[in-house]
Amino acid sequence: MLRVALLRLSHTIAAAGTMTGVPTVSFPELRSLLASGRARLFDVRSREEAEAGTIPGALNIPVSELEAALTMDPAAFHALYSAEKPKLEDKNLIFFCQMGKRGFQATQLAQSLGYTGARNYAGAYKEWLEKES
Numbered sequence: 001m002l003r004v005a006l007l008r009l010s011h012t013i014a015a016a017g018t019m020t021g022v023p024t025v026s027f028p029e030l031r032s033l034l035a036s037g038r039a040r041l042f043d044v045r046s047r048e049e050a051e052a053g054t055i056p057g058a059l060n061i062p063v064s065e066l067e068a069a070l071t072m073d074p075a076a077f078h079a080l081y082s083a084e085k086p087k088l089e090d091k092n093l094i095f096f097c098q099m100g101k102r103g104f105q106a107t108q109l110a111q112s113l114g115y116t117g118a119r120n121y122a123g124a125y126k127e128w129l130e131k132e133s
Contacts, residue, residue, distance in 0.1 A: 096121035
């Protein structure tokens with residue numbers, strides 16, 4: 001019963017487009033953004049979790065490393081993650097985890113560092129798996 005209530009709440013929050021001041025993205029919007037190449041996706045779960053499965057195209061940066069990653073110089077970021085470092089002004093920087101909490105924290109952190117396009121996929125990998133299966 002509680003699980004159903006929490007799922008309804010998370011879907012309500014996602015539908016509203018914000019989660020306590022943090023911009024969110026819904027499942028349909030995420031699919032659209034990914035299909036059009038207009039989003040950068042960051043899996044902030046542990047490496048072990050990401051290796052077990054992730055959303056296609058996501059770059060894994062565990063939330064424990066995120067602040068260091070987002071504040072390092074672009075060359076160091078590229079050397080460590082084999083990807084271009086996001087720019088402060090980039091739109092649709094989408095952070096996600098397994099259930100939503102770490103993605104929310106990651107989005108808050110990115111926003112506090114000046115990444116204005118940071119958004120949280122509140123449905124998280126759990127919802128992605130349920131809807132993509």
